[in-house]
Every structure is written in structure tokens, then in C-alpha cells.
Amino acid sequence: MTKPIILKAKDFDDMEFIAKPFIDNGYKIISADGKHILAKKRNYGNRYVHILFLFLIMFAIPYNSWIVYPTCIIYCGYFIYYLYRKSKIALITTESKDTEGNMVDFDDIEKIEI
Numbered sequence: 001m002t003k004p005i006i007l008k009a010k011d012f013d014d015m016e017f018i019a020k021p022f023i024d025n026g027y028k029i030i031s032a033d034g035k036h037i038l039a040k041k042r043n044y045g046n047r048y049v050h051i052l053f054l055f056l057i058m059f060a061i062p063y064n065s066w067i068v069y070p071t072c073i074i075y076c077g078y079f080i081y082y083l084y085r086k087s088k089i090a091l092i093t094t095e096s097k098d099t100e101g102n103m104v105d106f107d108d109i110e111k112i113e114i
Contacts, residue, residue: 004089008096008106015092018109022090025114037092045082053078 009015012034019037023029027039044050053075061068098104 002086002088004091005107005112006104007090007092007109007112009092009094011094015094018092019090021114027088027090027114035094039090039092041088041090043082043086043088045078045086049078 007018009018015037019027019029019039022039022041025041027041029037029039031038053071057068057071057075061071093104096104096106
């Protein structure tokens with residue numbers, strides 16, 4: 001996963017206000033309580049790469065060819081890489097310390113591109 005975006009809020013209403021642009025841009029709320037809102041945006045990769053691979057697998061490469069198997073494996077690897085490594089996570093919290101008592105590094109809200 002990419003580094004999560006961690007934002008500081010004053011209270012629950014401020015958390016909802018900060019979360020609104022994320023939700024409007026495709027993030028889904030995974031978890032929410034009085035102190036945290038956790039949102040995630042899945043990344044499936046480029047649609048043109050999906051179309052290319054699907055076209056190659058279904059029409060261009062004969063099924064009795066040995067090339068179809070590595071192509072399928074590469075395509076699955078591409079999909080899994082983008083799904084698990086390139087998805088974005090945003091954490092909006094009112095707490096400034098983690099469970100071990102260390103201070104949390106917050107991101108600057110003005111510099112974040114949603």
C-alpha cells in the first residue's frame with residue numbers, strides 16, 4: 001500500500017467536513033467512529049491496459065498456444081499489483097497519539113491532492 005493520508009480534526013463534525021471531499025472523489029468509508037474515519041479508494045489500473053490484455057487473451061492468442069498462460073499470469077499480476085499496492089487510504093482522526101503513545105505525523109491538508 002501507498003503511505004496513508006493522515007489528517008487531524010478537532011471534533012466529529014470537523015472529521016465529517018474533511019471527509020466530504022474524499023467521499024465525493026470516490027473514496028469509500030471503511031470504518032467510522034467518534035474518533036476516526038477510515039476511507040479507501042481502490043485502484044484497479046488503467047482501463048486501456050485491461051482492454052488490451054483481455055483482447056489478447058480472448059482473441060489474438062490461440063488457446064492452444066503456450067503464450068496464453070504467461071499472458072494470463074502477467075495480467076493477474078498487473079491487476080493484483082494495482083489493487084493492493086496503488087489503492088489509497090485516508091485516515092481522519094481527532095487523536096494525536098497512536099496506541100503506543102507516539103506522536104502521529106499528520107499530512108498538511110492544503111498539499112493533498114484528492
